[in-house]
Amino acid sequence: MDIPSRLLIHESRYWVLNHRMDSALPGYVMLSAKCMTNSLAALPIEAQAEMGVLQARIQKAIEERLKPKRVYIGRFGHDAGYSIHFHFIPVYDWVEALFWQDERYRLLQTFGSIDSAIPQTDGAELMLFVWREFCERPVPPAVQGLGVDEVVAALRGAFDFKPD
Numbered sequence: 147m148d149i150p151s152r153l154l155i156h157e158s159r160y161w162v163l164n165h166r167m168d169s170a171l172p173g174y175v176m177l178s179a180k181c182m183t184n185s186l187a188a189l190p191i192e193a194q195a196e197m198g199v200l201q202a203r204i205q206k207a208i209e210e211r212l213k214p215k216r217v218y219i220g221r222f223g224h225d226a227g228y229s230i231h232f233h234f235i236p237v238y239d240w241v242e243a244l245f246w247q248d249e250r251y252r253l254l255q256t257f258g259s260i261d262s263a264i265p266q267t268d269g270a271e272l273m274l275f276v277w278r279e280f281c282e283r284p285v286p287p288a289v290q291g292l293g294v295d296e297v298v299a300a301l302r303g304a305f306d307f308k309p310d
Contacts, residue, residue, distance in 0.1 A: 153294075165298050170289065174281075179231065244275075251274075
């Protein structure tokens with residue numbers, strides 16, 4: 147799958163960092179191996195070593211430049227035809243507020259302890275919310291702050307990347 151140049155943030159010998167193509171959530175980025183494999187063990191040793199350094203740089207760039215409440219990092223892909231990749235999902239205060247305002251997600255509500263009446267959520271519920279609302283909905287919620295193009299430019303600055 148070709149990534150539009152407007153969404154590319156950084157490219158190295160082994161990895162590509164881009165804004166997720168189908169996400170309206172500014173700052174939701176993907177780090178993908180250039181080597182077509184779904185196995186970390188199958189990556190060249192150099193790619194494995196670079197992966198950790200890149201993941202730390204990506205998290206730092208998101209935290210410093212976008213200021214989310216938290217950053218979720220995960221590997222979920224299992225479909226054939228895609229190389230191993232990692233999701234970096236910023237959870238802004240306004241995203242969490244939208245989650246709590248949406249009654250459909252109250253069915254997922256958990257509580258801190260048996261005696262607690264204070265509703266809490268976890269990363270899985272918030273990721274589901276982001277995926278359903280910002281990646282799958284034809285008309286996603288309005289975003290607050292920087293848009294996708296502005297976020298891509300801000301993150302490129304952290305990597306000194308200039309697209310062709």
